[in-house]
Amino acid sequence: xxxxxxxxxxxxxxxxxxxxxxxxxxxxxxxxxxxxxxxxxxxxxxxxxxxxxxxxxxxxxxxxxxxxxxxxxxxxxxxxxxxxxxxxxxxxxxxxxxxxxxxxxxxxxxxxxxxxxxxxxxxxxxxxxxxxxxxxxxxxxxxxxxxxxxxxxxxxxxxxxxxxxxxxxxxxxxxxxxxxxxxxxxxxxxxxxxxxxxxxxxxxxxxxxxxxxxxxxxxxxxxxxxxxxxxxxxxxxxxxxxxxxxxxxxxxxxxxxxxxxxxxxxxxxxxxxxxxxxxxxxxxxxxxxxxxxxxxxxxxxxxxxxxxxxxxxxxxxxxxxxxxxxxxxxxxxxxxxxxxxxxxxxxxxxxxxxxxxxxxxxxxxxxxxxxxxxxxxxxxxxxxxxxxxxxxxxx
Numbered sequence: 176x177x178x179x180x181x182x183x184x185x186x187x188x189x190x191x192x193x194x195x196x197x198x199x200x201x202x203x204x205x206x207x208x209x210x211x212x213x214x215x216x217x218x219x220x221x222x223x224x225x226x227x228x229x230x231x232x233x234x235x236x237x238x239x240x241x242x243x244x245x246x247x248x249x250x251x252x253x254x255x256x257x258x259x260x261x262x263x264x265x266x267x268x269x270x271x272x273x274x275x276x277x278x279x280x281x282x283x284x285x286x287x288x289x290x291x292x293x294x295x296x297x298x299x300x301x302x303x304x305x306x307x308x309x310x311x312x313x314x315x316x317x318x319x320x321x322x323x324x325x326x327x328x329x330x331x332x333x334x335x336x337x338x339x340x341x342x343x344x345x346x347x348x349x350x351x352x353x354x355x356x357x358x359x360x361x362x363x364x365x366x367x368x369x370x371x372x373x374x375x376x377x378x379x380x381x382x383x384x385x386x387x388x389x390x391x392x393x394x395x396x397x398x399x400x401x402x403x404x405x406x407x408x409x410x411x412x413x414x415x416x417x418x419x420x421x422x423x424x425x426x427x428x429x430x431x432x433x434x435x436x437x438x439x440x441x442x443x444x445x446x447x448x449x450x451x452x453x454x455x456x457x458x459x460x461x462x463x464x465x466x467x468x469x470x471x472x473x474x475x476x477x478x479x480x481x482x483x484x485x486x487x488x489x490x491x492x493x494x495x496x497x498x499x500x501x502x503x504x505x506x507x508x509x510x511x512x513x514x515x516x517x518x519x520x521x522x523x524x525x526x527x528x529x530x531x532x533x534x535x536x537x538x539x540x541x542x543x544x545x546x547x548x549x550x551x552x553x554x555x556x557x558x559x560x561x562x563x564x565x566x567x568x569x570x
Contacts, residue, residue: 186212187506192325192335193217194313194348198291199472199489200341201298204306206243206497215335216302217311217327223299227291228367228450229395229403231258234284235564236487239494242566244301248284254297255289255398258381266387268434273380282562288382290369290397294486313347316468323467337506338468339496341489344455346474352465358455361479361532364410366426366451368444372402375436385437389536390429392437404440406430409536413453419446426451454479456529459522464510471496476521481531484524484561492517494566520564527557
């Protein structure tokens with residue numbers, strides 16, 4: 176009984192360092208701080224500045240976010256946009272299909288579209304500002320059985336009982352652990368931006384999807400008068416433009432035959448605000464932890480954005496990691512439990528996301544209706560498995 180009492184009253188680690196102050200790192204910090212753990216977050220950016228794309232927060236991600244930080248979903252609803260209606264258009268602007276979303280009715284939470292930067296701000300507001308250390312670019316770490324020494328470019332090293340790598344698809348922590356090299360290019364290029372702009376279609380829909388030839392565009396209402404546009408194109412080889420102006424002229428060239436209302440949102444975007452890059456993932460790992468170091472979010476399971484599950488699975492990670500800490504007698508047990516809870520689920524979602532990304536470009540002309548019907552039962556079951564996932568009620 177004494178061991179149980181000690182386990183419940185004293186955290187299994189005293190000090191945790193998190194590398195990466197994106198939504199995953201901040202959510203993990205909130206989850207672990209609630210257990211009385213000293214958490215410090217280190218971020219390479221020199222300041223929190225408007226950045227990132229529009230994200231879809233699905234019921235599974237919202238369930239876990241609310242468990243980590245009660246009330247935060249209500250805050251996000253006012254910061255972002257609840258999606259009730261979506262529309263599929265062709266490049267001429269003709270409507271192919273409209274849908275009323277059923278997320279709330281089917282899964283108990285809506286689909287929210289929110290700007291990555293706003294999400295980061297909302298999460299950061301739940302933490303003391305003095306635990307977030309900006310301008311700290313991690314360049315590696317060393318560990319032994321007693322702790323981890325984390326190294327930063329031009330800054331003093333930091334010591335912790337546990338290091339969490341929440342530093343994205345190009346994770347320095349993952350590379351130091353496993354030495355895999357560059358991520359895997361899926362075969363899809365992406366251009367995106369978030370700007371103050373009200374698209375005319377937002378009077379009827381919150382999310383617009385435009386399908387072209389081996390190319391598509393999302394236009395999202397992300398709340399507060401901001402629009403996120405995302406354009407992706409099948410491209411066996413990827414090449415980056417040499418300047419911001421070239422990026423903008425390249426995407427406008429790609430959209431030359433598209434309806435003016437779709438081109439207008441790109442034309443209204445300052446060239447330097449357009450992000451251009453490849454869509455990448457990495458193969459699933461057999462384990463996420465080594466000694467006193469573990470991974471979370473895109474550092475652990477980077478995935479194609481087709482199913483919009485990157486942020487959602489990251490919030491699952493953050494909650495489950497916290498649960499493993501509160502229900503384990505030591506760090507090793509907690510990290511083994513974390514792997515057992517997360518590895519298989521994220522592996523499946525990674526695979527489905529990569530498959531879904533390529534499905535966007537599949538213009539198979541042979542009986543598409545039959546193919547859709549064959550997929551329907553599988554998709555419905557998979558959707559339930561994906562979106563109905565909730566924090567366990569065990570305490």
